[in-house]
Every structure is written in C-alpha cells, then in structure tokens.
Amino acid sequence: MNEFNISKKTFEDLNIIELKGYLDAHTAPKLEETISNLVNHNQCKIIVNFSELNYISSAGLGVFMAFIETVRTKGGDIKFSSMNEKIYKVFDLIGFPKIYEFYKTDDEAIQNFKSCEK
Amino acid sequence: MNFQTVTGKENLKMFELALKLKKSLFSFRYNFIFLIILFLLLKITFLFKENFVISFTGDLILIPIVYSFVKHLIRFQEKKKFSQIQLLLGFIKFEIFFILFSETSLYILSPILKDLKGLLVKPTIFIGLISGFYTFVYLLFISIILAILTILFFTRQKKNIERYYKTTIFLLILGSLSSHFQKYFDASFLEYTFGSLSVVFFILMSYLNKWVIYLSRKEKIKVIIICNILLAIVIYSMIKSGDDTGINDLIPIFSNATLTAYKFIYAFAFVYPIILQILIIFQLPVTEVIEKKTSEVESLQNLSQMISKVLDIEELVSIIIQTIERITSSRDVFICLIDEKSNCKFYSNISESRNLFDRLSQLLTSKLNQTNEKILEIDVNEFYSEENHQIEKLIIIPLVYNKKLIGYILIGKDRASILDEDDLNTLKSIGEYSAIAIQNHHLLQKSIEKERLEKELEVAREVQKKLIPENTPSIKNLDIAHTFIPAFEVGGDYIDYFQLDENYLGFIIADVSGKGISAAFYMAEVKGIFESLSKILKNPKDILIQANKILCKSLDRKSFVSVVYAIIDLQKGYLRIARAGHCPILFLKNSELVELIPSGIALGLISNELFENNLEEVFFELEKNDLLLLYTDGVTEARNQNLEEFGTDRLNEIVKKSEGDCSNEIIQNIIEELTIFSKEYPQHDDITLLAIKYLGDKNERV
Numbered sequence: 001m002n003e004f005n006i007s008k009k010t011f012e013d014l015n016i017i018e019l020k021g022y023l024d025a026h027t028a029p030k031l032e033e034t035i036s037n038l039v040n041h042n043q044c045k046i047i048v049n050f051s052e053l054n055y056i057s058s059a060g061l062g063v064f065m066a067f068i069e070t071v072r073t074k075g076g077d078i079k080f081s082s083m084n085e086k087i088y089k090v091f092d093l094i095g096f097p098k099i100y101e102f103y104k105t106d107d108e109a110i111q112n113f114k115s116c117e118k
Numbered sequence: 119m120n121f122q123t124v125t126g127k128e129n130l131k132m133f134e135l136a137l138k139l140k141k142s143l144f145s146f147r148y149n150f151i152f153l154i155i156l157f158l159l160l161k162i163t164f165l166f167k168e169n170f171v172i173s174f175t176g177d178l179i180l181i182p183i184v185y186s187f188v189k190h191l192i193r194f195q196e197k198k199k200f201s202q203i204q205l206l207l208g209f210i211k212f213e214i215f216f217i218l219f220s221e222t223s224l225y226i227l228s229p230i231l232k233d234l235k236g237l238l239v240k241p242t243i244f245i246g247l248i249s250g251f252y253t254f255v256y257l258l259f260i261s262i263i264l265a266i267l268t269i270l271f272f273t274r275q276k277k278n279i280e281r282y283y284k285t286t287i288f289l290l291i292l293g294s295l296s297s298h299f300q301k302y303f304d305a306s307f308l309e310y311t312f313g314s315l316s317v318v319f320f321i322l323m324s325y326l327n328k329w330v331i332y333l334s335r336k337e338k339i340k341v342i343i344i345c346n347i348l349l350a351i352v353i354y355s356m357i358k359s360g361d362d363t364g365i366n367d368l369i370p371i372f373s374n375a376t377l378t379a380y381k382f383i384y385a386f387a388f389v390y391p392i393i394l395q396i397l398i399i400f401q402l403p404v405t406e407v408i409e410k411k412t413s414e415v416e417s418l419q420n421l422s423q424m425i426s427k428v429l430d431i432e433e434l435v436s437i438i439i440q441t442i443e444r445i446t447s448s449r450d451v452f453i454c455l456i457d458e459k460s461n462c463k464f465y466s467n468i469s470e471s472r473n474l475f476d477r478l479s480q481l482l483t484s485k486l487n488q489t490n491e492k493i494l495e496i497d498v499n500e501f502y503s504e505e506n507h508q509i510e511k512l513i514i515i516p517l518v519y520n521k522k523l524i525g526y527i528l529i530g531k532d533r534a535s536i537l538d539e540d541d542l543n544t545l546k547s548i549g550e551y552s553a554i555a556i557q558n559h560h561l562l563q564k565s566i567e568k569e570r571l572e573k574e575l576e577v578a579r580e581v582q583k584k585l586i587p588e589n590t591p592s593i594k595n596l597d598i599a600h601t602f603i604p605a606f607e608v609g610g611d612y613i614d615y616f617q618l619d620e621n622y623l624g625f626i627i628a629d630v631s632g633k634g635i636s637a638a639f640y641m642a643e644v645k646g647i648f649e650s651l652s653k654i655l656k657n658p659k660d661i662l663i664q665a666n667k668i669l670c671k672s673l674d675r676k677s678f679v680s681v682v683y684a685i686i687d688l689q690k691g692y693l694r695i696a697r698a699g700h701c702p703i704l705f706l707k708n709s710e711l712v713e714l715i716p717s718g719i720a721l722g723l724i725s726n727e728l729f730e731n732n733l734e735e736v737f738f739e740l741e742k743n744d745l746l747l748l749y750t751d752g753v754t755e756a757r758n759q760n761l762e763e764f765g766t767d768r769l770n771e772i773v774k775k776s777e778g779d780c781s782n783e784i785i786q787n788i789i790e791e792l793t794i795f796s797k798e799y800p801q802h803d804d805i806t807l808l809a810i811k812y813l814g815d816k817n818e819r820v
Contacts, residue, residue, distance in 0.1 A: 024802075025607070025633045032676075054761075057803070058631035058751075062676035065723055069675070090751075094680060094699040095719025098732050 006034050014045045014113055016106055020052040023060035032063045035078075039067055044076025047109045051082035056090055068099070077101070077116075079109045150190075153183045161250065161372065174298050177375040181291060184261050191265035202270060202329050203337060206344045209266050213351045213387070216259050217358070223252070223365055249371035256369060256376050260383050267386060273329040282323040289316030290382050294375035309378060317385050324393040332412070335405045338398045345391035352387045414544050417441045421551050431455075431559055435465040438552045442529060445544060450530030455556065456523060492516070493542055493549070513537065515545050517553040524556060571634075578608040578638035582804075585645050591615050593623055595688050595814035599781035601789060602806045603752075609804030610637030611750045612644055616652040621688050624652045627748040627808050628681040629700065631720075636677070643672060644679055658683040658696035659735040662721065666698070670725035678722040682748050691740035691814050696733060699723070701754065704747040704770065709777040711770055740812040747773055747784065748810075752803035758796050768795070781809035 004027035009016040015038050023031060038046060048064070050056075064078055071078055081103040083091070091097065103109040157179045160172065200208070227248070271283060293312030300306070333341060369377040401408075421441045439451045452466040494514040515527040527549060531537075537545075582604055590598040600613055610630030618624050626648055630640040647668050651661045661683055669679060680699035686692070695703060699720025702713040716734040723729075749769070756764040772791050776784040785807050792805070 055755075055763075057755075058629065058678070058680075059633065059676075062631050062678065065678065066674075066676040093701060093715070094678070095717070095723065095732065098719050098728060099724060 004030060006031060008034070011106075011110060013043075014047060014110060015043050016047045016049055018049040018052065022055045023053060024055065024057040025059035028057075028059045028063050031060070032066065035063065035067050039070055039074075042074065044071045044074040045113055046071065046076065046078045047106055047113075048078060048080050049082050049106055050080060050084070050087055053083075053087055056087055058094075061091070061094060061096070064096075064100070077113070079103060079112065081106050081109045150183065150186050153179055153186075157183070158250075161246075170298060173374055174295070177295060177298070177373055180257065180373060180376065184257055184264070187258075187261040188265045188268065191261065192269060195265070195269050202273060202333075203340055203344065205266050205270060206341065206348065209263070209387075210344065210348050210351060212259065212262050212266075213348065213355065217351065217355050219255070220355075220358070220365060227365070227368075245368070246371060249368045252365050253369050253372040253376050256380050260376070260379055263383050263387060267390065270329065271323055271327065274332060275326070275328050279323055279326050282319055282326070286316050286319040286323060289313075289319060290379060293382060294379040297370075297374045297378045300374075313378070313382050313385070316382060317389060320386050321389055321393060324390055325397070327394070327397060330394060330397050331401060331408065333398075333405075334409055335402070338402060338405060342395055342398055345395050349388070349391045352384065352391075356384060356388070414445055417445050418544075418547065418551065421548065421555075431556075431563075432465070434555055434559055438527070438548070438555070439466070442527065442545075442548060445548070446529055446531075446541070448529050448531055452528040452530075453525060453552075454528060455517075455525040462525075493545060495537070513545070515549040517549055517556060519553040519557040524553060524560075527552065574635045575606065575608055578635040579604055581638040581642060582608055582610075582612075585642055586611075586613060587615060591617060591623070593617075593688065595691075595812065596623065596686070597781045597811040597813055598809070599785050600806070600808040601785050603789075603801065603804065605633075605752065605801050605804050607633045607802070608635070608638050609633055609750075609752055610641050611752060611804035611806040612641045613748075613806055613808050614645060614648065616649065618652060618656070618685065622656075622685055623688060624658075624683070624685045625808065625810070626681060626683045627700065627750065627806060628679055629750045629752075629804075629806075630679050631677050633803075640673060640677060640679070644669070644681075648683070656685070657735065658685055658694050659733055662696050662698050662718070662733060663730055666721045666729050667725060669722040673722040678720040680720045684746070686740070686810075686812075688814065691744075691812055692737065693740050693746075694735055694737050696735045698733065701749055701751055702766070704745075704749075704773050706745040706747070706773055706777065707741070709774065711774045713766075713770070740814070742813060742815050743778075744812045745773075745776075745781070745784070746810045746812075748808040750804060750806040752801070752805040753788070753792065753807060755803060756792055756796050756801065756805065757799055759799050764792060764795055781811045784809050 004019075004021040004023055007018045007020070009018070017031075017034060019031070021027070035046065038044070068078055079101045080091070080096075082105055083102060088102070091100075091102070096102075101109075101112065103112065157176060160176050160179070195205075230245070230248070268283070271279060289312050293309055293316055296308035296312060299308065330338070330341070366377055369380075418441075421437065435453050435455075439453060442451045443449060450466075452464055454462045454464050456462055493516075496512045496514060497510070511531040513529040513531060515529070516523055517525040517527065527545075529545075586602050587600075590600055592598075598615075602611065602613065604611075610632065612626070612628040612630070614626050616624035616626075628641075628644055628648075630637045630644060632640075644665075647665050648661070651664050655661045655664065662681065665681070673679070678699065680701070682695065682697045682700045682703055684693060684695035695714070695716070696718060697703065697714075697716045698718040700718075702715045705712045705714050714736060716736045718733045719729050754764055754766050754769055758764075768791065769788065772788050773784065776787055779787065788807060789805075
C-alpha cells in the first residue's frame with residue numbers, strides 16, 4: 001500500500017498543507033477531508049506544499065477542483081508551492097496553471113497572499 | 119426362478135415376524151404383564167398354602183415387577199421433565215391420595231377387619247382377592263415413591279452415586295425378604311438390621327443431593343414448606359397405620375415382603391424431607407452468591423451466542439449493554455467505540471445528556487489512551503459536575519483486541535457500591551467477549567463492503583468493455599491499431615473512431631478522472647457526447663468547447679476528462695488535432711519524434727471563456743509513414759516493484775526505435791516493454807494506446 005501523509009501548519013491566517021507520498025484515488029479522500037475541514041471553518045487561504053509528494057493521480061487533482069470555487073467566493077484561494085518538475089508536468093498537462101497559481105516556495109505564496117490583501 | 123423368489127420373500131416375512139415377536143417378548147409391557155400373570159397363576163394354584171418356597175418365589179417375582187414399573191415411571195419423567203418442586207408436590211399428592219384411599223378402605227372393610235384374626239387362620243378366596251388387590255395398590259405406591267426418590271437423587275448429580283443407590287435398594291430387598299424367615303426363627307432381627315442399614319445408606323445418599331443447590335432463594339423456601347407438609351402427612355399416616363386392625367394385616371396373606379418394603383419406604387419418606395431441609399438451611403446463606411454466579415454464567419453464555427448472530431452494530435452493542443446491566447444491576451451503561459480516526463462514538467440505552475458524552479470522550483482520549491487492559495474506577499465528580507446525575511463512580515473497561523484498543527465499556531455506579539475481585543473478573547471476561555464480538559462485526563462489515571465493491575467493479579468493467587470498439591476500422595490510407603488493457607479498478611479510459619464521411623475520420627482518446635463505477639458511467643456519457651457532437655461539428659476545437667460546456671454541467675466538481683480529439687482528411691492528409699488536458703501526442707516523422715502539446719485545459723474543470731481562450735487547435739499535413747501515437751497516463755505511470763514509473767522517456771524511446779514498423783507492431787513493442795518493466799507489479803490504471811500511420815502518397819494524389 002502506498003503511503004500518503006498530510007501535515008498542517010498555520011502562518012497567521014494562512015494554512016499550509018504539506019503533502020507526502022502517493023496521492024491517488026485511495027488516498028484522495030484524506031486530502032479532501034483535510035481541505036473540507038479548513039473550508040468549513042472558513043479557513044480559505046490555503047497553500048499546498050508538494051515538495052515531498054511522489055505521485056498525483058487524476059483523482060488527487062480533482063480534490064482541488066472540488067473546493068476552488070467555494071474558497072474563492074469566500075475571498076480565499078488555494079495556491080500551490082514547491083512542486084517538483086514531474087508533478088508540475090501532470091498539473092501542466094491538465095491545464096491547472098491556467099486555473100491555479102504556482103510558486104517555487106511557501107514564502108513566495110505567502111507574499112502573494114499578502115500583496116493581494118493590500 | 120419365479121418360485122424361488124416367492125420363497126425368498128416368504129422367508130423374509132417369516133423372519134420379520136420372528137423379529138417382531140422377539141422384540142415384543144422382551145419389551146417392557148409384555149414382560150410386565152407376563153410377570154403379573156405368572157405371579158397370579160402361582161398364587162391361585164397354591165392358594166393359601168403355607169409353603170415357604172411358594173411365598174418366597176412369589177415375592178421374588180414381585181421384584182422385577184416393581185423394578186420395571188419404576189423404570190417405566192422414570193422414562194415417563196424423562197419425557198415430561200417435571201421440575202423437582204413439581205415432583206415433591208406429586209409426592210404429597212400421592213401420599214394424600216393414599217391416605218384417603220386407606221381411610222375409605224378401612225371404612226368399607228370394617229366388617230371384615232373386625233374378626234380378621236379368625237379369618238387369617240382360615241382365609242377364604244374372598245379375603246385372598248381383597249389381599250391381592252391391596253398388595254398391588256401398595257406395590258404401586260412403593261413404585262411411585264421409589265421412582266420419585268430415584269429421579270430426585272439423580273438430578274444434577276455429578277458424583278457417581280449409583281453404588282449407594284444400588285446398596286440401598288439391595289438392602290431394602292434383603293430386609294423385605296427376610297420377613298419370610300419369621301416362622302423358623304425370630305427374623306425381625308434380620309429385618310431391622312437390613313432395614314436400618316438401608317435407611318443409613320439412604321440418608322448418606324440424601325446428603326449428596328445436588329439439585330437443592332441450584333434452586334433460587336425463593337424456590338428453596340418453597341421446598342422447605344413442601345417438605346414440612348410432606349413430613350406432617352407422613353407422620354400422620356404412620357400414626358394411623360400403627361393401629362392394630364389395618365389393611366396392613368391383610369397384605370401378608372398375599373405377599374409378605376410387600377408390607378416390609380412398604381414400611382421401609384415410609385421410613386425413607388420420613389427421612390428425606392428432613393434431610394432436604396437440613397441441606398437447604400445450611401445452604402441458604404450462600405444461595406445469593408450462587409444465584410449471582412449462575413446468572414453471570416448464563417449471561418455470558420447468552421452473550422457469546424449472540425455474538426455470532428448479530429449483524430447490526432447497534433443491536434450488538436445493545437445486547438452487550440443489556441448483559442452488563444443484568445450482571446452489574448447498573449442502569450447507566452455506555453459503550454464507546456473508537457474508529458480508525460480515533461473518534462469516540464457513544465452508545466447507550468439511556469438518553470443521558472450529550473454533555474456527559476462529550477466530557478467522557480475528552481476524558482477517554484486525554485487520560486486513558488495510554489492505559490492497557492486494566493479496568494479503571496474513576497470518580498465522576500472530578501471531571502463532571504452537573505446537578506441532576508446520580509452517577510458518582512465510573513468503571514471503565516477497555517475493549518482490547520489483538521493489543522489494539524477498540525473502545526471502552528463504561529459503567530456508572532453510585533458511591534456505595536463496591537466491586538470485588540469476582541465482579542472485576544466477570545467484567546473483564548465480558549470485556550473480552552465484547553471486544554471479539556465488535557471486532558468480528560467490523561471484519562464482517564469490511565468483507566461485505568469488499569464484496570460489494572468487487573461486484574460494482576465487475577459492472578464497471580462490463581460497461582467499459584462495451585463502450586470501447588473491439589476492432590479498429592479499416593480505412594483507406596491509414597494503418598490503425600489500438601489496445602486497451604483495463605485495470606482491475608476500472609480507470610475510465612476511452613477511445614473511439616467516428617467515420618464522419620468517406621473522406622474524414624475523427625478519433626478520440628480520453629481519460630475520465632477517478633476510478634470505479636463513477637468513472638465507467640462518466641465514460642459512457644463522454645462517448646454519447648462525442649458521438650453526437652462529431653456528427654454536427656467539423657473541427658476538433660468546436661467539438662471540445664461544446665463537450666466542455668455539457669460536461670461542466672453534468673460532472674461533479676471533482677471530476678474531469680482529458681481528451682485528444684483529431685480529424686483526418688484521408689485524401690489530403692490534413693490533420694486537425696486539439697488536446698484538452700491529455701497526455702502529449704507523439705508524432706514520428708522520418709525517425710524524428712515530436713511531443714505535441716497544444717494548450718488546452720481538461721474538460722469539466724472550468725466553463726467560462728478561460729477554457730475557450732486556452733484551447734489550441736493544431737493543423738498540419740501528414741506525409742507518407744508519418745505516425746501518430748496517442749496514449750493515456752496508465753502507460754507512462756505504470757510502476758515496477760521499486761515504484762519507479764515507466765515514464766515518457768522510455769515510451770518515446772520505443773516509439774522512436776519503431777520507425778518502419780506498422781501500427782500494430784509499435785503497440786506490441788510498447789506493451790512488451792511495459793510488461794518487462796512492471797513484471798509482477800499490479801497494473802493500477804487502464805492502459806490505452808492508439809497508433810495511426812498515414813499511408814497516403816502525395817505523388818499519387820497529384
């Protein structure tokens with residue numbers, strides 16, 4: 001069985017979710033629950049860190065789509081950071097860069113959230 | 119031949135008859151009647167002859183008669199299964215009936231009995247008949263009492279008391295028969311010795327009576343009352359029969375031993391209720407403990423029986439709670455089950471406030487996770503203070519299965535109640551039983567779920583198989599090949615060809631996100647959409663835009679479809695191709711491989727202009743032997759044991775090397791390499807490949 005882990009951090013009003021391992025149809029519900037919890041508590045500024053993610057399947061990608069509309073209407077966003085080239089390619093092929101913002105590091109993503117507030 | 123078979127049959131009939139006869143001869147009823155007839159014949163033939171041999175033989179014949187009658191009565195009890203109390207009551211009834219019978223008889227027979235002494239010297243046939251009648255009545259009475267006592271002795275008996283029983287009966291018989299020697303010497307000495315020995319053995323045996331122990335307190339008191347009534351009746355009847363002119367004097371005419379046996383039996387009837395009472399009085403203090411133990415054992419038995427039957431968790435928990443309520447006589451029993459995410463779920467038969475559950479849950483998760491299999495007692499006031507609750511102490515029994523904590527049983531108690539070692543042991547075993555039951559339930563649930571999923575996947579695979587074309591179309595100027603290898607968990611891959619008209623062929627490769635039945639059904643929808651759109655619209659971009667609009671409405675937000683859609687002009691070799699979120703298109707021309715990635719977002723993700731503006735349609739002219747290879751991510755993401763992916767590089771390399779091969783060969787090459795790469799590692803996604811080689815020649819066209 002492929003391992004998948006999520007760890008959460010907060011930075012001021014931002015939530016940073018770090019993904020680790022294999023995100024596929026079997027592990028996607030775990031991520032879905034995590035994000036759903038945040039959104040239900042109106043924590044809509046979310047940064048997802050992919051630095052330790054080895055694999056993402058279409059079901060994993062779908063999770064982000066499930067929430068993006070709600071998050072944005074609540075004035076938040078889901079931004080991606082620290083993605084390796086292989087994972088980025090998957091996102092890129094599907095066309096995610098047209099819908100989501102990608103950053104090299106969490107700091108850049110945080111900066112972007114800040115600048116939007118101003 | 120014919121004749122022989124007839125004799126054979128007749129022989130068989132004879133044999134059967136003989137068997138029946140033999141069976142009936144030895145059956146109880148015939149023996150019984152036979153013996154009585156034998157006895158009567160003996161008596162009538164030698165009527166009143168004062169012969170020792172004859173009267174002794176007569177009494178000897180009576181022994182098996184009584185024996186078989188007692189046996190018959192015991193068999194009757196085995197069928198009817200009277201309780202011990204019912205048997206004792208029966209004892210009383212027979213006794214009363216017998217007394218009434220004797221009284222009536224005395225009254226009727228009083229004229230005869232008046233000068234009995236004279237009659238006894240020279241008895242008439244009439245007296246003989248009366249004596250015979252009463253002898254049998256006495257024998258009946260003896261048999262019934264003996265049967266009742268025997269049944270009582272052997273109920274719930276664990277020790278082997280057969281030896282005592284046999285000795286008692288043997289002494290009883292010896293004592294009874296010794297009365298025959300009266301004429302030769304003073305045999306009353308023998309009679310009393312054997313008689314009292316038999317009573318002694320009877321007393322010993324009575325002390326070994328086990329059934330009294332298992333009675334409840336209430337029943338024991340009942341038995342004491344019954345015993346006293348019985349005793350009173352026996353004493354009354356003993357005093358009565360002490361009178362000189364009784365029926366007792368009539369009996370010896372017919373059978374000497376019957377009267378003696380009757381006297382001994384009366385002694386038994388006198389002794390037995392006394393001993394029963396003594397036994398009960400000694401046991402009364404421990405009755406409560408025994409009762410409790412018995413009910414505990416019964417409860418545990420019930421529980422273990424229910425475990426295997428109950429499918430519904432609510433019902434199972436409710437049975438456990440009821441069992442604990444019965445044993446601990448507490449009305450506040452909760453069960454907390456911990457799920458995989460270590461959340462507590464509470465079950466209870468009472469509707470206690472949510473507040474308590476919340477507090478308990480906090481307490482359990484914070485305090486107790488470290489504790490192992492020990493039962494804990496906690497003062498409730500420490501963590502929960504609300505006016506109207508009576509629970510003051512909580513007993514917490516952890517439910518542990520395979521060293522894994524799966525929940526707790528919580529029992530609320532008031533301050534006064536104390537649990538001793540015994541109670542704790544019982545609770546512990548209930549905890550163990552319950553843990554097994556709950557775990558069994560979980561496992562069963564899982565296997566049911568698994569079976570359901572497997573069925574579901576079977577349906578999904580069936581759907582998918584029907585949606586994908588079995589054969590490639592044979593089209594002029596094109597060499598087409600495809601392969602589709604479904605994964606166990608249906609991946610939602612889809613390919614199709616649309617013969618638009620003589621000159622145009624449309625084809626598609628798509629991958630619906632997600633897996634299983636939902637992917638299969640979305641795939642069916644995708645097929646429907648493209649089949650209809652391809653008939654109306656003539657360029658890939660328009661088709662994808664329309665398809666996106668439809669899919670955005672119908673797909674759930676998590677799902678999307680990646681697609682490559684292309685149309686080839688078969689005559690001119692013009693290719694128009696658009697990609698929406700799908701894997702790159704491999705284009706091989708003169709041993710040069712190009713990954714075509716025209717921009718495009720997957721279908722079903724966004725419905726606004728963003729999709730339209732980002733969708734690119736590529737147009738180019740195919741030349742002879744140009745090859746297009748379309749694939750799904752199941753190919754590049756196939757893994758081996760080391761969890762390495764097959765990857766685009768390997769795929770591209772194979773395609774590059776395939777220069778000159780036909781479409782089918784190219785696909786075969788890829789599959790071969792894939793198989794070598796992943797070896798035993800299971801395929802986790804559908805693998806789909808579509809190769810199209812253009813064979814049209816420009817020069818021919820001109």
